[in-house]
Amino acid sequence: MADPRVVIVGAGMSGLCMAVKLLDAGVRDLVLYEKAPSLGGTWRDNTYPGLTCDVPSRFYQYSFALNPGWTHRYSPGPEIRDYLERVADARGVRRHIVFGTEVTAAEHSGGRWRVTTTRGTDEADFLISATGVLHHPRHPDIPGLDTFAGPAFHSARWDHGARLEGRRVAVVGTGSTGVQITTALAGRASRLLLFQRTAQWVFPVGNHRYTDLTRRAHRRLPVLDRLFYRLHETLLSALLARALVAPGRRRDLIDRICRRHLETVADPELRRRLTPPDRPMCKRLIGSRGFYEAVQRDDVDVVTAPIDHVEPRGVVTADGVLHEIDVLVLATGFDAHAYLRPIRLTAPGGRTLEDAWRDGPRAYRTVALPGFPNFFMLMGPHSPIGNYSLIAIAEAQADYVCGWVRRYRAGLCRSVAPTQEATDRYNRALRDALPRTVWTSGCRSWYLGKDGLPELWPWTPRSHARMLAVPHLEEFTEVDALAPERG
Ligand code: N01
Numbered sequence: 242m243a244d245p246r247v248v249i250v251g252a253g254m255s256g257l258c259m260a261v262k263l264l265d266a267g268v269r270d271l272v273l274y275e276k277a278p279s280l281g282g283t284w285r286d287n288t289y290p291g292l293t294c295d296v297p298s299r300f301y302q303y304s305f306a307l308n309p310g311w312t313h314r315y316s317p318g319p320e321i322r323d324y325l326e327r328v329a330d331a332r333g334v335r336r337h338i339v340f341g342t343e344v345t346a347a348e349h350s351g352g353r354w355r356v357t358t359t360r361g362t363d364e365a366d367f368l369i370s371a372t373g374v375l376h377h378p379r380h381p382d383i384p385g386l387d388t389f390a391g392p393a394f395h396s397a398r399w400d401h402g403a404r405l406e407g408r409r410v411a412v413v414g415t416g417s418t419g420v421q422i423t424t425a426l427a428g429r430a431s432r433l434l435l436f437q438r439t440a441q442w443v444f445p446v447g448n449h450r451y452t453d454l455t456r457r458a459h460r461r462l463p464v465l466d467r468l469f470y471r472l473h474e475t476l477l478s479a480l481l482a483r484a485l486v487a488p489g490r491r492r493d494l495i496d497r498i499c500r501r502h503l504e505t506v507a508d509p510e511l512r513r514r515l516t517p518p519d520r521p522m523c524k525r526l527i528g529s530r531g532f533y534e535a536v537q538r539d540d541v542d543v544v545t546a547p548i549d550h551v552e553p554r555g556v557v558t559a560d561g562v563l564h565e566i567d568v569l570v571l572a573t574g575f576d577a578h579a580y581l582r583p584i585r586l587t588a589p590g591g592r593t594l595e596d597a598w599r600d601g602p603r604a605y606r607t608v609a610l611p612g613f614p615n616f617f618m619l620m621g622p623h624s625p626i627g628n629y630s631l632i633a634i635a636e637a638q639a640d641y642v643c644g645w646v647r648r649y650r651a652g653l654c655r656s657v658a659p660t661q662e663a664t665d666r667y668n669r670a671l672r673d674a675l676p677r678t679v680w681t682s683g684c685r686s687w688y689l690g691k692d693g694l695p696e697l698w699p700w701t702p703r704s705h706a707r708m709l710a711v712p713h714l715e716e717f718t719e720v721d722a723l724a725p726e727r728g
Contacts, residue, residue, distance in 0.1 A: 245366035245649050246270040248356050250344045250584070252334075253282020255619035255635035256371035257325060258303060260334045262639040265305075268646060273334070273371075274358055276343035280329055282373050284322040287418075289399045289570075291425025292318030293448060295417060295528045296630045299466070300473035303328060303632055307466035309459030315448045315528075346585040349614055352656055352721055367646060371619045371635075372584070374626055375575035381413065383551055390553040393569035396422060403568050407431045411556055411564065413548065414572035415441050417525060420532045422572055427535035434564055435536065436544050436556065439685065440514065442499040442521035446528035474633065481628050482701045485522055486678050495521050506533050514545050523684030526628050577687040578602065578696070580622060588612045589720055601690045603668050605659035605716070606708060607698070608638050614656035614720035615649070617642040623671060625698035625705050627688070634702060641709040648712075656721045663716035674699035 247268055249256050252275035263271055279285055294301050298311035301321070306328045312320060329335045339360075346357040347368055354368040378395040380386075386393065392403035396418045410430040412419050415437045423435050459465050484491035499521040506512040515536070517523075536543050546558035555565040580602050586594040592612055597603075602622035604610060609617055619638045620626065626634065648654045672694065675681055680688050680695035690696045698705055 243366075243650060243652065244268070244270055245646060246364065247272075247367040247369065247646065248344075248347075248354065248363060248365035249273040249369045249371055251275060251282065251371040251373060252280040252329075252338045252340075253371060253373050254284070254325060254632055255373070255639070256280075256282070256369075257329055257334055258632065258635040259369055259371055259619060259639045259642065260337060261303070261305065261328070261332045262636075262643050263646065264333060264337075266643050266647060267650075271337045272363065273338045274342045274344045274356075274363075275338055275340050276359075278340050280335075280338060280340075281322045281325050283375060283397075284318055284325060286376075286397045287318055287399075288401070289396045289418065289422050289425075289572075290405075290429075291421040293421060294318070294321060295446075295525075295628070296477070297473045299469040300477065301630045301632055302470070304470060304636060306331070307463065307470060309463070309466055310456055311451060312456075313448050313450055315446070344584055346587070348587040349589050349616075349656075349720075354615070366649065367615045367617070367642075369617045369619065369642060370581050370584075370621070372581055374580070374620050374624075375577060377576040377579050378571075379574045379576050381571060381573045383413075383548055385550040385552055388553055389551050389555075389569055391567045391569065393551075394571065396570060396572040397575070405429055405568060408567040409555075409565065410434070410568045410570065411436060411566040412570045412572055413556075414574060415439070416572065416574055417527050418574070419572035420527050420529050422570060423541070424529060424531040424535045427531075427538050427541050430568075431540065432566075433535075433538075433541045434544055434556075434566060435541065436548055437514070438547070440517040441524055441527055442517050443502060443527045443529050443532050444495065444499055444521070445502040445530050447530045474630075477629055478701055478703050481522075481526070482625070482703075484679070485627050485697075486674075486699055486701060488677060488679075492522075492679060495526070499526075502533065506537060508537070511537065511543065514543055519684050519686075520679055520682050522628070522679045523682065524686045524688065574687065578690065581618070586613065586616070589614065601692055602696065603664070605664040606667055606713075607705065608641055608709070609659050611659050611661040611664045612720065614658045615645070616658070617645070623696060623698050625700075625702040627697055629702050634705065637706040637709045641712070644712050654717070654719065656719055657717045658720045659716050660718050663713070671699060 252273045256273050294316045298316040343359045348355050354365040356363040378397045392400050394400040409432040411434040413436040484495050546560045549557050549559045557563050604622040607621045607624045619635050678699045688695050
């Protein structure tokens with residue numbers, strides 16, 4: 242039985258998940274390269290005020306490490322980060338992580354992946370990308386941004402040295418992040434200006450604290466954790482996940498709830514400005530009960546005039562108004578299409594990832610790429626990342642990858658990749674299903690790729706898990722034998 246060397250890129254939520262599953266499967270020659278000095282990925286990078294997961298804590302956790310101690314129905318960010326740290330320690334992952342080391346390139350030659358990092362080189366039989374989806378902050382191209390006299394920073398690079406109490410703070414962007422920051426800072430800042438380019442729908446969800454009694458009950462009766470995990474999975478799958486991918490009653494219900502919630506904004510003019518141009522769920526549905534209350538405060542303004550430029554004293558809008566501020570927060574999102582990049586990935590025969598994805602990121606069943614042997618992705622293209630637990634998705638994908646590692650150890654495969662034909666067939670089915678999704682209803686969203694088509698899973702997350710539960714061995718081929726020799 243050959244024991245493969247496995248390299249995982251990234252020690253965030255999905256990298257840790259992959260590592261636990263591989264260790265459980267008996268793989269010992271395992272390394273996770275993490276470019277940061279600590280683990281946690283998005284939950285390490287994001288530390289902004291109000292950071293809360295928008296998926297219920299009972300479901301936003303590993304099914305193999307259920308936590309009875311969650312303090313809230315929706316977990317605060319730092320709690321999730323602590324949880325990931327604890328899982329890494331408890332499951333023996335930490336000693337496999339090499340921190341402060343970025344993978345810059347990987348080339349498959351001689352039957353193995355030659356991995357280049359900022360600290361040297363390595364070799365691997367399996368290369369697994371767990372680099373996350375929303376990782377590279379999107380810095381807006383606003384003229385004069387660097388001339389601002391006060392602290393100015395992206396939401397994912399929060400400057401904790403910047404004083405906020407009693408200061409005039411501007412927040413640019415009204416996605417999930419901008420909404421959470423605005424809700425948290427209203428009343429703390431002396432004046433809060435929310436620069437909104439496009440309004441987004443907000444679904445009313447409150448966040449209550451679990452009582453000590455509840456937490457004690459969950460500690461004593463682990464079956465409760467399992468029960469609530471399944472319950473939340475079922476609710477999210479049955480309501481939200483289906484509403485995203487199929488027209489009908491569920492989608493209409495979510496529409497109605499969002500519209501009713503907007504009616505709680507008393508001033509018709511403000512309500513008009515907060516009315517999105519597209520349907521709920523075109524972008525990731527925002528969950529908040531406090532946001533509309535926050536923007537109705539006297540010390541909070543929603544500015545809808547487009548930003549023209551920034552000058553040392555503040556933000557100047559296209560109507561010529563200078564909005565004087567002390568702190569500028571850019572909640573402008575992430576480059577969602579940068580999958581894996583800037584890593585340079587080269588398949589046998591010299592084909593690069595850039596070649597493969599010239600027309601946009603396309604994968605085999607979200608996890609693999611034709612021509613790239615023993616290379617797997619977590620959260621790869623078209624993963625079901627809309628309003629669902631990404632942890633559950635990562636688990637399904639990690640289980641699938643483990644299947645191939647097991648087959649390798651059993652001597653049943655050596656350097657496998659999906660065939661181009663199977664990949665094309667899968668992508669055709671995917672495209673055929675897209676018109677039923679809400680994202681083709683006239684949305685403007687980073688969910689859409691450069692061809693205007695959604696880059697999301699057009700079926701339910703459960704169908705994704707069901708698909709990955711079957712290995713589809715007949716759709717894979719040994720690659721080395723087929724790769725053309727380089728001249
Ligand atoms: O980013 P976004 P986010 N001038 O891309 C605006 C996840 N998340 O960080 O809509 C002015 O959603 C942009 O305007 P427009 C969640 O999956 C999860 O908020 O493009 N405005 C938009 O309003 C979410 O989907 C949790 O017109 C500019 C905003 O910035 C994802 O992270 C919590 C601009 C960006 O919104 C990203 O959310 C928080 C410009 N030049 C976030 N450029 C969880 O709980 C951009 N904007 C799991």
